[in-house]
Amino acid sequence: MLDQPMPTPSAPTLDQNALARALSGHHFIGGRFVPARSGRSFAVHNPATGAEIARAAEGDAADVDAAVVNAAAAQKDWAKLPARKRGALVSQCAALIGAHAEELARLIALETGKALRTESRVEANVVADIFSFFGGLGSELKGESVPFAPDVLSVTVREPLGVVGAIIPWNVPMLLMALKIAPALVAGNTVVVKSAEEAPLAVLRICELMNRILPPGCFNMLSGFGPECGAPLVAHPKVRKVTFTGSVEVGRIVAVAAAEKLIPVTLELGGKSPMLVFADCDFEKTVMGAITSMRFTRQGQSCTAASRIYVERPIFDRFVAALAEKVNAMVMGDPLDEKTDIGTIISEGQFEKVKGFVAEGAATPGAKALVCSALPTDPALKKGLFLQPHIFTGLTRESRLVREEIFGPVTCVFPFDDAEAVLAEANDSEYGLAASLWTNNLKRGLDLAHRLEAGLVQINQNLVVQANLSYGGVKSSGLGKEASLEAMQEHFTHKKTIMVNYG
Ligand code: ADP
Ligand code: MG
Numbered sequence: 001m002l003d004q005p006m007p008t009p010s011a012p013t014l015d016q017n018a019l020a021r022a023l024s025g026h027h028f029i030g031g032r033f034v035p036a037r038s039g040r041s042f043a044v045h046n047p048a049t050g051a052e053i054a055r056a057a058e059g060d061a062a063d064v065d066a067a068v069v070n071a072a073a074a075q076k077d078w079a080k081l082p083a084r085k086r087g088a089l090v091s092q093c094a095a096l097i098g099a100h101a102e103e104l105a106r107l108i109a110l111e112t113g114k115a116l117r118t119e120s121r122v123e124a125n126v127v128a129d130i131f132s133f134f135g136g137l138g139s140e141l142k143g144e145s146v147p148f149a150p151d152v153l154s155v156t157v158r159e160p161l162g163v164v165g166a167i168i169p170w171n172v173p174m175l176l177m178a179l180k181i182a183p184a185l186v187a188g189n190t191v192v193v194k195s196a197e198e199a200p201l202a203v204l205r206i207c208e209l210m211n212r213i214l215p216p217g218c219f220n221m222l223s224g225f226g227p228e229c230g231a232p233l234v235a236h237p238k239v240r241k242v243t244f245t246g247s248v249e250v251g252r253i254v255a256v257a258a259a260e261k262l263i264p265v266t267l268e269l270g271g272k273s274p275m276l277v278f279a280d281c282d283f284e285k286t287v288m289g290a291i292t293s294m295r296f297t298r299q300g301q302s303c304t305a306a307s308r309i310y311v312e313r314p315i316f317d318r319f320v321a322a323l324a325e326k327v328n329a330m331v332m333g334d335p336l337d338e339k340t341d342i343g344t345i346i347s348e349g350q351f352e353k354v355k356g357f358v359a360e361g362a363a364t365p366g367a368k369a370l371v372c373s374a375l376p377t378d379p380a381l382k383k384g385l386f387l388q389p390h391i392f393t394g395l396t397r398e399s400r401l402v403r404e405e406i407f408g409p410v411t412c413v414f415p416f417d418d419a420e421a422v423l424a425e426a427n428d429s430e431y432g433l434a435a436s437l438w439t440n441n442l443k444r445g446l447d448l449a450h451r452l453e454a455g456l457v458q459i460n461q462n463l464v465v466q467a468n469l470s471y472g473g474v475k476s477s478g479l480g481k482e483a484s485l486e487a488m489q490e491h492f493t494h495k496k497t498i499m500v501n502y503g
Contacts, residue, residue: 008033008208012099016106016336020044020054020201027057027223028207030070031216036224037062044200047113047344048335050383054111056200059224061232064192067220071163071190072238074217079160079188087138087186093210094131100209101125108174108202109335113344113385116336118297126464127174127206130483133467134182140485141187141493151503158493160188161264162240165233167226167254169246170196170346171301171407173203176268179465180243183488185218189241192220194230196246198346226250234258243491244268248405248430248476255479266480266491268303268472270405271433274426275306275462276448278419278439279314285460286438287322290411293436293462296327296389299345300409303477304434306462308402309413310422316415320370320393323413327372327389334381342373345385345408354408358390361401361410367394397425405431419444427453433473436462455481 008022025041026033035041040058045051057063078086097104101124109120143156166180173196181191195203200223207221222229230250234242234257244254245268258265275293277286291297293306300307311319335343345351361367370391376384389409395402402412416422426435435454439445442459449457455473465471465483472481481487 008205012103014103014106016103016110017053019103019107019205020110023201023204024054025057026204027059027063027067028204028211028221029063029067030220031211033208034066036060037066042197044111045347046110047346048381048384054201056197056223059194059222059229063222063224064229064232064236067192067222068163068165068233068236068238070217071192071220074215075160075162075188075190078190078215078218083138083141083186083188085138086188087135089213090131090182090186091135092213094128094135096209096213097131097206098125098128100205101128104174104202104205106336107205108199109343111199111201112170112173112346113335114298115340115343117338118341119343120335123172123175127178130175130178130467131182134186134488137183137485137488138186141489143495146497148499151501153500153502154497156495156497158187158489159496160493162189163238164189164191164241164243164492165236165239166191166193167230167233167242167244167246168193168196168203170198171298173199174206175465176245177203177206179471179482181219184243184492185214187488187492189492190218192222192233192239194233195221195223197223197225231257235261237261239263241265241492251478264491266472266482267478268482269433269476269478270431271303271305271473271477272308272403272405272429272431273304273306273434273436273454274429274452275309275435276422276426276437277309277311277315277319278437278441278444279312280440281438282440282460283315283319283322287319287326289436289438289460289462290323291326294409294411296330296409297341299342299387300389300411301346301350301407303405304456304462304464305407305411306436307406307411308426309411310416310426311413313415313417316413320391320413324370324372324391327391330373330389332373332386332388333376334378342389342409345387348385350407351385351387354387354406354410357401357404357406357408357410361390361392361395361399364395364399367392397428403429419448423448423451430476431473432475433477434458434462
């Protein structure tokens with residue numbers, strides 16, 4: 001039974017403020033809510049109003065140790081369960097999360113500022129789908145029989161790695177967590193998640209819900225800051241695998257720390273994803289595609305955001321005008337209002353960072369920004385971190401706006417004349433996460449898809465990560481894949497060889 005010091009509701013609740021308060025001040029370790037060992041906590045804000053909505057336990061090495069020790073103790077029995085039984089329990093979690101989807105959507109909208117209708121509700125439903133997908137894959141943890149010699153049976157079996165440390169960011173925290181812990185758990189590992197300091201609440205509620213189904217200690221959740229709580233998790237001797245989504249800068253720190261212990265890491269890092277638009281594309285579909293690709297409804301806070309858009313010259317002017325018109329019609333406002341398309345930036349730090357890029361673009365000679373969508377006028381939102389989408393033209397490829405990940409509603413559009421030249425330009429980036437190209441010439445589309453340096457290339461669509469499709473970048477965008485069966489096998493198990501000489 002759960003020992004709940006806080007009165008979190010057992011039924012789904014649509015009162016996100018009360019739920020945020022109820023979740024305040026606790027990690028979830030060994031099947032129960034516990035405060036930080038130090039007694040410390042930090043504030044969680046609603047970025048649409050600036051109000052403090054909750055406090056989160058401020059984890060440090062002592063909390064990490066408690067969580068990892070619990071996870072390690074639970075792992076032995078968890079791994080002994082038949083794989084299909086583990087999968088069945090994860091499928092039950094999917095159903096419970098599905099039943100709480102609206103609650104989770106409202107909570108994530110409250111803490112991240114992502115609009116309920118266009119983003120938060122979508123995320124909550126995809127999360128349930130990810131758990132349901134991996135829940136069905138228990139029986140796919142297969143090994144092989146290997147021809148070796150007569151009278152020797154040689155087989156491989158897939159074994160779990162042990163305790164997995166998962167570190168997640170704030171932009172799509174529930175989904176990015178699900179991509180890590182669903183396969184890790186089904187494969188027989190137990191997990192300790194360190195949430196992002198900006199968005200610790202919805203993932204904590206998911207942890208609580210899943211702990212109604214999973215044995216205690218299988219899924220533990222810590223909140224806290226990177227160096228104080230994330231770093232000791234990576235460094236803990238009992239953590240046998242780290243999976244991280246975040247910035248390139250921190251990804252490198254995590255990889256170095258994991259290398260010290262010689263443990264495997266999966267890294268999902270940044271992107272500067274190009275979108276290539278040819279004059280023979282389906283024009284209207286492609287304009288709408290640019291809005292989806294740029295993740296304007298998520299304020300561009302996406303590592304796959306199409307932050308570099310290259311448009312073939314004959315349709316360049318018309319395309320930029322049509323895009324600006326459509327973005328202009330989007331409604332910016334209270335994230336919890338059904339009418340809202342675009343909510344807020346996550347935090348003041350991020351707000352200032354994006355404004356710095358915008359100011360630099362605006363000051364660039366020859367550059368021009370189309371500033372779209374009206375800021376909300378509701379006085380209740382006057383402290384909200386609302387930032388208008390900016391569509392820049394006239395920048396040069398050396399500009400920081402074109403080379404660096406902005407993680408805000410800012411995209412740069414360029415005309416091009418030649419397919420080979422635009423391919424070279426698209427590939428001229430330290431990143432290689434995702435790319436899309438839009439054309440009705442399938443021969444050209446497939447040729448370029450093969451030559452674009454990216455982990456995911458889409459032609460005539462640009463969907464977000466989907467269950468069953470491997471997702472992960474090349475170059476500085478990361479190491480390894482997520483979301484697929486192979487991701488579960490390759491990143492959350494090791495292959496043991498067993499040989500039997502029966503001669
Ligand atoms: P962002 O810049 O978007 O916040 P970060 O890479 O800084 O992305 O953060 C992603 C996650 O990594 C967060 O959960 C953060 O707390 C964590 N983190 C930050 N620094 C470290 C570190 N030195 N070691 C481990 N985790 C860290
Ligand atoms: Mg950071």
